[in-house]
Amino acid sequence: MHRTIFTTPVVNTVLRAFSVGFLRLTGWKLDGALPAGQDKCVLIAAPHTSNWDLPYTLMVAFALRLNIYWMGKAQIFRFPFGPVMRWLGGIAVQREKSSNLVAASADAIKAADGPLQLVVPPEGTRSKTRYWKTGFYWIAVTAEVPIVMAYMDYARKLSGLGPVFVPTGDIEADMAQIKAFYAPFKGKNASQFDHA
Template identity: 70%
Template structure:
């Protein structure tokens, strides 16, 4: 598997020190710890409402000693930044093509010899939305790995890893439970996501 910033010796140590220092000075509290049973897992990244979410997520990942990969729209992987984005753990996604992204992602998790946490923002976009995409759920179900409910709460400057969620296959019930966990958290642009449809 391609080496990333999280698996590059010395570089990862330096960036972890920087991340811990920056987040502490900025007043953020980092919570949780990745258990051995989640070394291979799918991480929900929510709420996703701002471009700032990516650098913040990377710093939190360094702080927690994660080995994350994340999916982003293909356009941000074009020259001259494509190599950098891949080194940062990015996997390009071409939304204009009908590809079996779920199964290929699940297979990558199954085949990984090292720990791998695939970060997936369920909104699929930082634009205003009230519907979550279910790709993260199907990837975890197919790969037979747990879902880690990672969160970023800008209102209270809290971020980290919440509880593990084992998908049961009952997607309606499971999505309702997952979204209930995220309801208290606020993204940087809090009005960009509404959990409940208007009355």
């Protein structure tokens, strides 16, 4: 995978200190840590309801010493923002050509030399959506890595890493269990988050 802000020496140390300080100053609390032996995993990013989710996610990742990559729609990677977005850990996704996205993402996780946490929002969009996409689930199954349930609750100013979830292959039962975990959390635009 490409070099990111998290793997750039000196810069990552400075930004980690800034992130910890900013989150503390603004009243955010962090909970949980990446479990031992889970350096490669898929992180669910939910609720995802605002553009503010990205900067907060980056700061939380620094504070928790993660090495994240995240998926974003291809439009935000257009010139002149592309190099910056990739440096922030972004991977451009062509939504209309996402048929091989699961396989490509799983291959990237397997091939990575070192820790890699792939952040995938199950809603697939910041807009209100009734159904969660299952890409994050199949990426984890294909890459043979666990899912870590990451969350950001704006109402309580609480963010962190929840339990590890190992997919069973019974997607209906697994998705019901995952959605139940996220039921209490409120995104920045809470009315747009539907965990039903």
